[in-house]
Amino acid sequence: MFYGISTAAGAQNVPADTTLRENGPGQYEINLNHVPDALAAADYAVLLKRIVKGVARCNDLDATFMAKPYGMQAGSGMHVHFSVLDEDGKNIYVGEDAPSDRLMHSVGGLLEAMGESMAIFAPHQNSYRRLTPSEHAPTYASWGFDNRSAAVRVITASKPATRIEHRVAGADTNPYLVIAMILSAALAGMKEKTPPGGAISGDEHAISHEPLPTNWDYAIQRFAKSSFAYAALGPQYRGLYAACKHQELAEFALRVTDVEYDAYIRTV
Secondary structure, three states: OHHHHHHHHHHOOOOEEEEEEOOOOOOEEEEEOOOOOHHHHHHHHHHHHHHHHHHHHHOOOOOOOOOOOOOOOOOOEOOEEEOOEOOOOOEOOOOOOOOOHHHHHHHHHHHHHHHHHHHHHOOOOHHHHOOOHHHOOOOEOOEEEOOOOOOEEEEOOOHHHOEEEEOOOEOOOOHHHHHHHHHHHHHHHHHHOOOOOOOOOOOOOOOOOOEOOOOHHHHHHHHHOOHHHHHHHOHHHHHHHHHHHHHHHHHHHOOOOHHHHHHHOOOO
16 A cells, blocks of 8 residues: 555655554555645645545545544644745744744744634534544644644754644645645735744643634634635635535535434434
8 A cells, every 4th residue: 555655656756755654543644745836735735645545446445534534533634844945045934043033923924814714724514523632633823842732833953944834734625725825824924023922832822822713614704704815815715715615514504413313313
């Protein structure tokens, strides 16, 4: 299976790197190497998904990128690592003795726009099953130094590779939209010099950290009214995306689950 994925990725010039065993049964993480073009990074993410699904079918298996395919098992995310280079190829996030102001302002922009962007980072009903504290998935707009409990992780272990890891999106997202929202928020933060607030230690979120929407309906409503989404994606796309998601939500509302029948059909 993994040899087939590696072979197919090589044939299509998809820069897949390490494959790691994750917590859930049959759950694996595949890293994509950094590339200098954000659009190409999204292309490679989509191609990798197709490769994994195709190789699975060739082995009489199914592969899913649902955010939470099994209720009692771990969910799956799509973490995005990024930095910004200037015209001379230098990483503008590197400071003298600490991360640069531009990195910190980028973090501020990411946190400020995060709540309004959740309909992109968690685009489906199932996406919100992953967004619980027990799933090691972000539920607050927070940041920290090399902290995997935060929504935004600042990585400074190697100075030239100083970067931001955005940890919110699920594996079920559209990589093009996710990257567009992330880069737009970072740019807005740099332009506005948005302060990020204090870094968290461990999983200790303060009252000042905004809880992220963990309800699909609420996330769509915030996105539909978001001035940030308006600026990042344009008014027509924001309206179209929100309309499609409202339609999807309405369809789900018509479906009564087996759990509800088991709990209520004879007791109420």
